[in-house]
Amino acid sequence: MLASLTSSLNLTGPRTNDRAAGGIVPVGFLQDFRPYIETQMPRLHHWLPFLEWMHELRDPTVLRADLMAGITVALVLIPQSMAYAQLAGLPAYYGLYAALLPPVVAALWGSSRQLATGPVAITSLMTAAALAPFAAAGYDVIPIAIALSLVAGLMQLALGVLRLGFIVDLMSHPVLVGVSSAAAIIIASSQLASLLGISSERSASHFAGVWQVLQTAATGGIVWSALGMGLATMAIIAGFRRWLPRIPGVLAAVVVTTLLAWALDFQGRTVGEVPRGLPPWELPDWKPGLWLDLLGPAALIACVGFIEAISTGKSMALATRTRIDANQELIGQGLAKLAGAVNHGYPVSGSFSRSAVNLASGARTGFSSLVASVAVLVVLLLFTPLLYHLPQATLAATIIMSVSGLVRVRPVLHAWRVARSDALIAIATFGATLVAAPHIEGGILVGIGLSIAVFFAVTMRPRVVVLARHPDGSLRDAERHGLPTCATVLVLRFDGRLYFANAGHLESRVIVELAARPQVRCVVLACGGINSIDATGEEVLAGLVDRLEAKGVRIVFMGLRDRIREVFQRTGLAGRLGAERFVGDERSALDLAGRLAGCAPESCAGCPLAITKG
Structure with a gap:
């Protein structure tokens, strides 16, 4: 479109000045305005979208x-x-x-x-x-x-x-x-x-x-x-x-x-x-x-x-x-x-x-x-x-x-x-x-109305899954696949946005799982699925962490997204726990969890969370 416009106006032709000879000044001077025209074309197309196809x-x-x-x-x-x-x-x-x-x-x-x-x-x-x-x-x-x-x-x-x-x-x-x-x-x-x-x-x-x-x-x-x-x-x-x-x-x-x-x-x-x-x-x-x-x-x-x-x-x-x-x-x-x-x-x-x-x-x-x-x-x-x-x-x-x-x-x-x-x-x-x-x-x-109700029902009660080692080497839903879990390290996965409507649900599930496993000394929270967090979600999670730490149960955050970690840094939660509690990969997170739980190296060899060799 712009090419045809400049061509019709002779914007690409030679610039001459015939004023002294009594002639008419050609329109070639409009070449100076070509950058401006180029910058204004998107705005012009917004108000006159048919210009995109008229030519x-x-x-x-x-x-x-x-x-x-x-x-x-x-x-x-x-x-x-x-x-x-x-x-x-x-x-x-x-x-x-x-x-x-x-x-x-x-x-x-x-x-x-x-x-x-x-x-x-x-x-x-x-x-x-x-x-x-x-x-x-x-x-x-x-x-x-x-x-x-x-x-x-x-x-x-x-x-x-x-x-x-x-x-x-x-x-x-x-x-x-x-x-x-x-x-x-x-x-x-x-x-x-x-x-x-x-x-x-x-x-x-x-x-x-x-x-x-x-x-x-x-x-x-x-x-x-x-x-x-x-x-x-x-x-x-x-x-x-x-x-x-x-x-x-x-x-x-x-x-x-x-x-x-x-x-x-x-x-x-x-x-x-x-x-x-x-x-x-x-x-x-x-x-x-x-x-x-x-x-x-x-x-x-x-x-x-x-x-x-x-x-x-x-x-x-x-x-x-x-x-x-x-x-x-x-x-x-x-x-x-x-x-x-x-x-x-x-x-x-x-x-x-x-x-x-x-x-x-x-x-x-x-x-x-x-x-x-x-x-x-x-x-x-x-x-x-x-x-x-x-x-x-x-x-x-x-x-x-x-x-x-x-x-x-x-x-x-x-x-x-x-x-x-x-x-x-x-x-x-x-x-x-x-x-x-x-x-x-x-x-x-x-x-x-039903769609909105179902949406809130799903987001207010998201699945909090206990993970265990699958024979293929990956961490999967222990209940769904009938997998044994570790007695001292609990791995939980939460997917979705952590906000005011479901933060209490996460807190309740963690408490219920710990009550069923009194020997657990470390909780690994797989956070790769948490894509955003609001003030209520952060406050509930920080309060849960503080209470568990006070009772001797350590928390490790695995795969936390950078923007969520930045929130924890601004609120002071990251400073209270220490940078070592925020781990990117699975192996490092489980190794750290084993040390925090006080597991003896020989006992970890047969742990359900251990990575199968070969």
Whole structure:
């Protein structure tokens, strides 16, 4: 980028001064500013990240690849965005509004080159849940959906500017699996009414409404032409996935069912009249009370939407071996929601399915997202009359097929093999999300709460292991491997951070082990796993050392990290014990422990801690 800039400004050319001859001073003098420009480029890229890839478009190969990828993504984006708007409880064409500006802004100010931003299933479901109370109270939900996008965008933008992208780590993989699997079931079941052509009334709970739809269907309320359109859509999408995976099956389904509805005088519900042209660029009216009511739902949409976007972005970055900046992605996603609000859009996020299409189609830069948005613009300006006969059952079937892959059992089974607590968290999150439907934030909060509880339970009660000599010559867990221990030297290992919540646990375990071994005269604390310590941890450990030393039990620290030893030096613990008590290697630590315990050399030959010769 810098090379092209200096070349265009003739920074590398010869410097001449034609002022005396009445000529114009050339721009070569800017060469003096090249060091400054070089130092400012990282800052410029931070505020304008698209500068990192914009110059690559001069390569015809890159430009052609992005054009083809953008067109391919648009063929999926246009029908999907309309379907997801229907899921959000909005007119289908509002999905096109949400697919116009947000992909452009997210591509320009995000850090992922292949991330395709726009309407997505889970965010649309959360939008529908947020709008439901307002719809029940008789409000017009369209301006509320726009305001929801604005508030969520402001929150994400603020988090990005404050560099708080690490919040994504609060939602563990088991929680994501549980939420996404339950959300897929909720989303699919919410489309049953449209798929069957049944008009349903709002119910107190999600599954009460589903039950009402099933009862109506059982009593002959199915519109068979609508169901036929839906099943045809599913068959077309499934067929294209199987035999023509490079062609967007959803587009083929939309075209075929729309033509059939027009030709056969379809009696089911269709999209209907779609306004031609662009919506007015304006923000919703400012009503303080209403905006306060949106803070909670907007915060959850901002967090879940970001997690969805950053997870997708990381997958794309891994596939392309590029980097992704969580804070920059927050800024990009926040600005995208703000742009959507200005353009009458509702909350958007990064779409995994469309990002995968974008990557598979050869996208090299964010320009592919700009191409996709231009395609949406063309549809809004020229082709909206063609959408009149698009059956709503087609959109419902599109949604069902889109989320069918989100129900995942294999990750839960894998988590069970790794850590059963993680599998139980995934199952509990799944159940809580279903119970709270359509308000999936209830399941999210349950999952995060359980994850935090398990984290504290593990860190507050870490394993303190008694070590003994294994036949292979290493020190291992004596209880697990059934190894004999030394009568006079006790070797203990503590792994993890030593802090206020678990320092007492370490102290208790040392006391319990010494009570069971009254002949022990020296304790070797294997400290290689202690990566940090706080004031409480140091105070408890120092107090334990002082009490044991007073009773004639010596302490040796083995493999202590330098930064922990520096803490002990500052607090005086190292000075009280002496430098010889802090030993780096295992052999030296055990030799010292034997001497401190008063072991006779001949008795150590058969000691369980002795290193086997040969």
